[in-house]
Amino acid sequence: MPQLEGGFGLTSDAAGRRVTVETQASLNIFDNVTVLQTDRWARELGLYADVELGQELEGRFASFSTPKHLLSSRKMGCAWHPKGEMRMNVDTFPTCPVEFDGEQCVDTFFGTCFERFFGTGNDVTDFTSTEQGQTLLAMMLEKIYQGLGNSFFDLYNFASHPLITQANAEAFYRVSIGEWEDYTDQMLSGKCGGLITQLDALAAKGERYYDMVIPETDLDIAKNKYTGDVIQLFEDLQEQASPELQAAMDTGVYINGVTRMPVLLVTNDIFKAYKKWITSKAGTNEMAYRYTIENTDGTTRLAKNILEWDGIPVVRWDAPSRFDAITGAQSHRAAIVAPQVFGVLHDVRDLKQWDGQNLIVEQSKRVQDKGKIFMTTRYRWGAGIANTDFISMASNILHP
Numbered sequence: 001m002p003q004l005e006g007g008f009g010l011t012s013d014a015a016g017r018r019v020t021v022e023t024q025a026s027l028n029i030f031d032n033v034t035v036l037q038t039d040r041w042a043r044e045l046g047l048y049a050d051v052e053l054g055q056e057l058e059g060r061f062a063s064f065s066t067p068k069h070l071l072s073s074r075k076m077g078c079a080w081h082p083k084g085e086m087r088m089n090v091d092t093f094p095t096c097p098v099e100f101d102g103e104q105c106v107d108t109f110f111g112t113c114f115e116r117f118f119g120t121g122n123d124v125t126d127f128t129s130t131e132q133g134q135t136l137l138a139m140m141l142e143k144i145y146q147g148l149g150n151s152f153f154d155l156y157n158f159a160s161h162p163l164i165t166q167a168n169a170e171a172f173y174r175v176s177i178g179e180w181e182d183y184t185d186q187m188l189s190g191k192c193g194g195l196i197t198q199l200d201a202l203a204a205k206g207e208r209y210y211d212m213v214i215p216e217t218d219l220d221i222a223k224n225k226y227t228g229d230v231i232q233l234f235e236d237l238q239e240q241a242s243p244e245l246q247a248a249m250d251t252g253v254y255i256n257g258v259t260r261m262p263v264l265l266v267t268n269d270i271f272k273a274y275k276k277w278i279t280s281k282a283g284t285n286e287m288a289y290r291y292t293i294e295n296t297d298g299t300t301r302l303a304k305n306i307l308e309w310d311g312i313p314v315v316r317w318d319a320p321s322r323f324d325a326i327t328g329a330q331s332h333r334a335a336i337v338a339p340q341v342f343g344v345l346h347d348v349r350d351l352k353q354w355d356g357q358n359l360i361v362e363q364s365k366r367v368q369d370k371g372k373i374f375m376t377t378r379y380r381w382g383a384g385i386a387n388t389d390f391i392s393m394a395s396n397i398l399h400p
Helices: 023-027 040-044 113-117 121-125 131-158 162-170 177-187 195-204 230-240 243-251 268-282 286-294 318-327
Strands: 008-012 016-021 048-052 058-064 088-094 096-104 253-255 258-260 263-266 306-309 312-316 330-337 342-346 360-364 373-385 391-398
Touching: 088 373, 096 131, 113 131, 131 177, 131 195, 131 318, 131 373, 162 177, 162 318, 177 318, 195 318, 195 373, 195 391, 230 268, 230 330, 230 391, 263 268, 268 306, 268 312, 268 330, 318 330
Parallel strands: 048 342, 263 312
Antiparallel strands: 008 016, 016 360, 058 088, 096 373, 253 258, 263 330, 306 312, 330 391, 342 373, 360 373
16 A cells, blocks of 8 residues: 555545545544644643543543541450441533534645646646655645644533633634634534533632632733732632642642642743742742742752642643634633543544544545545544542633
8 A cells, every 4th residue: 555654545446545544643633642732731741531432422430439537446346337438429421423524626736836746637636646746645634633633622621611602792703704603613513511611610600619710900901911929829729629639739649550740720821920930039049949849959840831839730721822812812720630630532542444543535536526635534522520629720711
């Protein structure tokens, strides 16, 4: 089978040429490789639990409660005195079917320097007629995968968010009308709510651990900046957290043989404010600076978009920035989130009938289609918060 760049191959039959895709290329959509590194660090730090649906139409997250106060005084003889109760909590979340249909004509490249990549005569409409054309096709498919990954990211964070409906009604969105129509068709077409949609719904209902409001006096709205006491904000979040989440912040959570710490997710304005605070303190007392960051006097190891506070990672939260740029909202958020609490559900791994397991790419052999490439995929997805007691959030979401 002829091989293209990037894990793509070509097969041909009477109906047309099919571009086959290596399994890993398809799974990259969901494994966050082609999603422009969006929330990469939060994912690497273990916040997300990717759940394969199989043939199920609902997603379920199960968690055990921890039994308490199990010990008692020693009893005489054969007395039996059972104590403690362990419960399994099962949360069920809906899933929604989505699909993508796309097509690409080769004449997009006519009249450009890329035209010479194709063959002569009738072959000028055939991506596969030359090695350069095949490479161009592979590059195009990589972008399709990237777009699918970004679209899935938008869904599992903000699907069905009420601000999208409000932006649509009041027209304060910041993209073109055509892009907005595509965005709302994607984001409002199902009953599933994204992760941040669910967080904001809990805050709107006044649920404990979610109802802390960042006051507008701590914001420079005109410049989209956080101007309050960022350390006090972090301390208030910690104080608001459930006893279980506070314990996890002290000891970490043991998952699959690895101890992971909760993560403090913050929007870009708060991340910058904390970075500025660190810079202001680092030159005055190095030992105090290290203790503030790591809760130890060890050597600080930081990544570009990860800082630390009191021994837990502080990560810039990319998803709200992407949402704001499209909808015209202004999001100010900070949330302490335990590992594996954000559940992302999909059935892509179980669609084995096509190479690549999901995206089907074919080049038509019909004369009237002139070498057009057709693409399609469909799958179910969902999102859910596995245990609402393991998040503490403060927010203030503004709009024009």
